[in-house]
Amino acid sequence: MALRFAGSLLSGKIVPGAILSDSTRLHYRCNGSDVVVSTENGILFLHFVDSFLSRSGITSSVGFASRDGGPYKLDIAYGLLMLLSLENMMVALVLYAAGCKSHDQGSSLKPHVTGNLIHDWWFGIQLNPQFMGVDLKFFFVRAGMLGWLLINLSVLAKNIQEGSFSRSMVLYQLFCVFYILDYFFYEEYMTTTWDIIAERLGFMLVFGDLVWIPFTFSIQAYSSSGAEKPYSYLSVKRFFSVGNPLAGIREGWWLLRNKVELTTAAAIANCLIFMIGYKVFRGANKQKHVFKKSPKAPIWGKPPKVIGGKLLASGYWGVARHCNYLGDLLLALSFSLPCGASSPVPYFYPIYLLILLIWRERRDEARCAEKYKEVWAEYCKLVPWRILPYVY
């Protein structure tokens, strides 16, 4: 609710979205950085009010002043995860039902019903559904990124409370907070991404935004129980156990329960990977965004190389056809490296992202080949690498 109100009430730059197949375009209010700051401040304010009331004996501490001793509650994460998963299934059903009823023939709302209920529920049937004037896709990503930030801050609050601050925790927190705030700061670059221009809104995207992002991107925090050897086979098995695949969440948080001694050299190498990843990720996404808005704007100080008047083939887009994925993968790796190398569990996020981005690159390739035809073939000839030059 807070996000919804902050997003609507705060002013922000109105950014035109990509031109849709019927030549219309949506407009997005990009006020993400103000929204995240005001929502965070609101949560902190509620926490202090709740702490004050409970200390004065006016209320019992059932609200924000949890036994974590911080404004962010880890204790309820498991229940919250369950609740959100169920809620997402319902939201996707509502989206499907509302989409089926729509008679709008515009590209953003035209329902694409295949008749296969599971398929349509999973992938969605409308491109850009809205609710009370709010673009739902844009809103869900915001909520997911904010949720990830809140989980990380919860871990931090608990870590400070337990007095076991480590170099690994500092690096993990700094990298993630930077990445999340950067997302909100450059929110307008989202308007030209695959999710916004090509993916319909169904369970896959809703679950991805509201559950997958906050709960798995912070997986470096999941731990085995204190008695168990960290990163042991048992802890991996327990994490993925059929009976209770989420056992790790209740048992604590990875970097809280497992101390990793990171050498100075390892920490510096970790920072370098983060910085290179960020430069490539942000640089590539920015170049594409700028190119879409002003096709003649210089790239790396030179006039851009353009194929068929449509595709950028210089800068990062002349190095590999999805250099932005490479940057994101390096960033994901840098979020896990602070956890050391003794277990695969904290590497869940980069491994998942590698699989996702390879799959996505293939889907995007097929879409672009169909859309741009011989122009795309020429681009592929000029830039043969998909993600990593000389490797893939």
Ligand code: NDP
């Ligand atoms: P892109 O931002 O790469 O968008 C792909 C689209 O860009 C294409 O469909 C095409 O659209 C256009 N395009 C492709 N090549 C060119 C070119 N050479 N010149 C001009 N336009 C081109 O894809 P994503 O939305 O998948 O990724 C955006 C970012 O989000 C990436 O950095 C990615 O790593 C990140 N991401 C992160 C995820 C996570 O879980 N952490 C998940 C998914 C993405 P058009 O028809 O408009 O030309």
